[in-house]
Amino acid sequence: MELLASPAVRVGLSVAVATGLYGISFGALSAASGLSLAQTAALSLLMFSGGSQFAFIGVVAGGGSGLSALSAAALLGLRNGVYGMQLNFLLRPRGWRKAAAAQLTIDESVATATAQSELPEAKRGFWTAGIGVFVLWNVFTLVGALLGGAVGDPRQWGLDGAAVAAFLGLLWPRLRSREAGAIAVACAVVTVVAVPLAPPGVPILCAAVVAAVLGLRRMPPRPAEAAADRRPGPQPGRDGGA
Amino acid sequence: MVLWFWILAAGIVSFATKLAGYLVPARILGNPRMLRAAGALTVGLLTSLTVVTTVSSGSALVPDARLAAAAAAAVALWLRAPFLVVVAAGALAAAAARLAGLP
Numbered sequence: 001m002e003l004l005a006s007p008a009v010r011v012g013l014s015v016a017v018a019t020g021l022y023g024i025s026f027g028a029l030s031a032a033s034g035l036s037l038a039q040t041a042a043l044s045l046l047m048f049s050g051g052s053q054f055a056f057i058g059v060v061a062g063g064g065s066g067l068s069a070l071s072a073a074a075l076l077g078l079r080n081g082v083y084g085m086q087l088n089f090l091l092r093p094r095g096w097r098k099a100a101a102a103q104l105t106i107d108e109s110v111a112t113a114t115a116q117s118e119l120p121e122a123k124r125g126f127w128t129a130g131i132g133v134f135v136l137w138n139v140f141t142l143v144g145a146l147l148g149g150a151v152g153d154p155r156q157w158g159l160d161g162a163a164v165a166a167f168l169g170l171l172w173p174r175l176r177s178r179e180a181g182a183i184a185v186a187c188a189v190v191t192v193v194a195v196p197l198a199p200p201g202v203p204i205l206c207a208a209v210v211a212a213v214l215g216l217r218r219m220p221p222r223p224a225e226a227a228a229d230r231r232p233g234p235q236p237g238r239d240g241g242a
Numbered sequence: 243m244v245l246w247f248w249i250l251a252a253g254i255v256s257f258a259t260k261l262a263g264y265l266v267p268a269r270i271l272g273n274p275r276m277l278r279a280a281g282a283l284t285v286g287l288l289t290s291l292t293v294v295t296t297v298s299s300g301s302a303l304v305p306d307a308r309l310a311a312a313a314a315a316a317v318a319l320w321l322r323a324p325f326l327v328v329v330a331a332g333a334l335a336a337a338a339a340r341l342a343g344l345p
Contacts (some may be wrong), residue, residue: 011325018329039249046253056252066248074255079287084263086280089271093264102260107291114284158337161311164296165332168312171288172319180285187286191293195303203298204290211286215279 008112008121011170012128015108018162019050020136025154026053027144033061037145044141048134049106051201052076076201082208083110090114091123104130108166115170183214307339 003009023044030040035057043053052073059069083105087093090113093101104126113126154160175181187207194203271280296312297303314335318328 007325014326014329018333035245039245042246042249042253046250047256049256052252052256056249060245066244066251070248070252070255073252074259077256077259080256080260081263082283082287084260085266085271086263086283088264088266089268089280092268098264099261102264103257105260105263111288111291115288155307156337156340158307158311158333158335158340160295160308161314161336161339162329162333164292164308164311164336165315165318165329166325167288167292167295168315168332169319169325169328171285171292174285174288180282183282183285184289187289188293191290192297192303195294195298196301198301200298200300204287204294207286207290208283211282211289212279214286215282216275 003124006121006124008116008125009128011115012109012112012125012130013132015112015129015166016132016136018159018166019108019133020140021159022050022154022163023137023140024144024147026050026057026137027141027146028148029054029061029144030057030141031145031148033057035060037142040145041138041142044138047073047077048103048137049073049077049080050137051107055200072199075199079107079201079204079208080105082205083107086110087113087126090119091126101126101130104134106130106133108133111167111170115173117173183211186214187211304345306345307336310339310344311336 026044027040030043030053031037035043043056047053047056055072055076056069059072060066084102087101087105087110088098091101109126109130112129113122116122116125171184175184187210190210191203191207194206198206270276292312296308297305311332315328315332318331323331
């Protein structure tokens, strides 16, 4: 398989397995919240955004109205709109691919795509992670809904730790410049402060706003300029010419 | 039946939100300032996702075995381990920390 030679495809597949398996906990929890098998499957197929799905069944299980379940899910899903804007610019999908890409736009596919430094790799990473998570998430949603609590808590197997490691692994290569480090620190602080104050999903939006403003205002030098700054030897102009 | 209505409506809202982002013309984002903002946005979103998956549980900050996962992943990344090894290190560290009694 030539595709497997692509680092982005391998990253996408690892992400898909780690995330897809988590569908078990959604399926089990959804069934426990009183949703039928078909309703549980419909949420994973149609909504396809883990955080929003957990929020939706959480409100339903708590006896909340359908409207408040929808609102919680919609609020959590707002970040997907920001992702969509970014991916549209990066990947430029056309026609039906645009709709397919939209449905596959989730944390994991976006993170895999944007972590790549070349466009073809970004595309491979996006589609591998997106389709991979979609298939596995829906399969394991069914497994979880059918088996219920019999499979136990996926956290016991450290699956939540796998998600943490995957996101850190995608972030890591982007932290080479001092500017990126400063943006990361600012966004980490904003996120930690916002988590207890705002509904789930919103802290990520706060961090997105802070990052965009920092990116627009402070102008991180591009790699070529940064390299020029560090170049040893006489400065141009000081000893040159005349 | 009523629940079915809300499930379908929430599915439509979810897809519409995602699609709305794709309908923003790409050329608006084409100038260098916007490119820099998009680069910063990527770093910000990845950082926030990492922090949220590491320490949050709903609207609470919950320090637990996931911190061990983040530390193990950071060490693996420092050692330039391949991505799959990094992910496995995170899972193993979290599972081991729970076995050792951490929440």
